Amino acid sequence: MSNTIPSMKCSDCGTVHPTGIAICPNCGSEKIAEHAGVPLGEVFTFSVNTFVPAGKFKTRAPYIIAVVKTDENMFMTAVVDSPDPMNIKIGDKVVFKEYEDELTPVFTLAAS
Numbered sequence: 001m002s003n004t005i006p007s008m009k010c011s012d013c014g015t016v017h018p019t020g021i022a023i024c025p026n027c028g029s030e031k032i033a034e035h036a037g038v039p040l041g042e043v044f045t046f047s048v049n050t051f052v053p054a055g056k057f058k059t060r061a062p063y064i065i066a067v068v069k070t071d072e073n074m075f076m077t078a079v080v081d082s083p084d085p086m087n088i089k090i091g092d093k094v095v096f097k098e099y100e101d102e103l104t105p106v107f108t109l110a111a112s
């Protein structure tokens, strides 16, 4: 098993959310605690950015920005690293890699 996803879990309704919340968006409970999220998920939707921006993404284009749905039904906007970004598909399995710069979630395609 690879990394877990630093996340938050509501002890009242059991939903898992990205970090940085104080109140459960699902039920309004304040009983939120840190949670080691399951690092597996799939591509819910995506866009392939072919524009070459300035800054740290300059050498990354083309790259995939995706909404990933984890196996715990947590939705995260993330970068998905792929050797072949133009062939990404909805439903592709992904594995959490890291929070790059402690800010951007990065996933990689799971071995098929």
Ligand SMILES: [Zn+2]
Pocket (backbone or CB within 6 Å): 010, 011, 012, 013, 014, 015, 024, 025, 026, 027, 028, 029
């Ligand atoms: Zn809740």
